[in-house]
Amino acid sequence: MSEIHRLDDDSDMFAAEYALGLLGAEETLAARSRVARDAVFAERVEWWNARLAPLLDELGGVEPGEDLTARILAFARVEGGTPASAEIVRLRTRERRWRWTAGLTSAAAALALAFLATTRLAPPPVDPDPPVQAGAPLMASLPIGETQLRLGVTYLPGSSDLILAADGLTADGVHDHELWLVPPEGELQSLGVVAPGQRMRVTLSPDIARNIADGSQLLLTREPLGGKPAEADAGPVVASGEFAAT
């Protein structure tokens, strides 16, 4: 097992509270964002999860029905229908090209995304396995601080395009804001740096698009101009919201 890294008690308790699910919505989002940027904190969350897990032995096992087993095995065959390793290699190659690491976008990559989105110089990446059929648009509206302003986010399921509407926002010349998707598992995924006062189209990679669903959560963080620097922690969460079907 890995060596124990200690945080101060307050942070360690926050890791425990997150692992247990004690936190309310806002603190949960803050903890998730900290998991994404603080490796020691992430390790402590895993420590708590692993140490508490044996309590689950108190819940006796139950055999799932045959129908359910058939459903899950069929699902696994379909999901794995394309040679999985080839698909993964393809995704990873693209990730490297965009200099993405572990689901976090470097500022350069975020700029590249915005550049791709606004100039359309390059075609969007081909999705090898569209995860969802086109359906009703998913929309999220993130209130900005105490103001009446909102950041509008629209996504058409099955597509690779995300529209960010920041019409009412103005640049302060010192900060940018970066939008993040909270995927069901794993680290936050950057959806790009928001351009104040504009509507912009962001082309999503399939590994982000497949994580967007009704109810998916979004976070907006305050960053230096250009977005979160590659080696820096993400900035404070200034707004949050979730996608809902329209």
Place this chain on the structure above:
Amino acid sequence: MAQASEHARKRLKSLMKRLGAGDRAAFPEVYEATKVKLFGICLRILRDRSEAEDALQDVYATLLKSADRYDPERASPISWLATLARNRAIDRARKGGVRANAAPIGEADMLPDGVPLADEQLIDGERDARVHGCIETLSENQRRPIRDAFFGGRTYDEIARAENVPPGTMRSRIRRGLMRLRDCMEDGE
């Protein structure tokens, strides 16, 4: 018996590594080895068969997508998967409001007995199992809310309301319990 469990754990670890490397052929055996345990967790947290079935499918879909996130240095495969099942079930309960009607899960007050656990499905290893002894060292008013959170997915606010205690007081009480639990569990490392 211990040897059989050890063998099963090693086998599961190796299957998880294959799955993490993209070898989907390892999936059916991982499923067979873990389905009873994981469905038990989903069902007993959600207390609704159809919700639990969807949760179980979620768990394995997540596994297929992110088996490469499993780190054998940090947790045994079954403890990682059991945590995933618990978290999925709790997420689902919160979203669907299932929990609104569910009482906190007590010791053994719930569903009819399921299939008894095979030894190899226990989340153990002597050190991991310390939590069982350690949680008993807490006072009842620390242990009860921690168990409510763990098994029932209850947040601070909900627990404080249920126990008619100010949220800040409940938080301090639980934190004291968690620190004690941590120190006890770390004693074994």
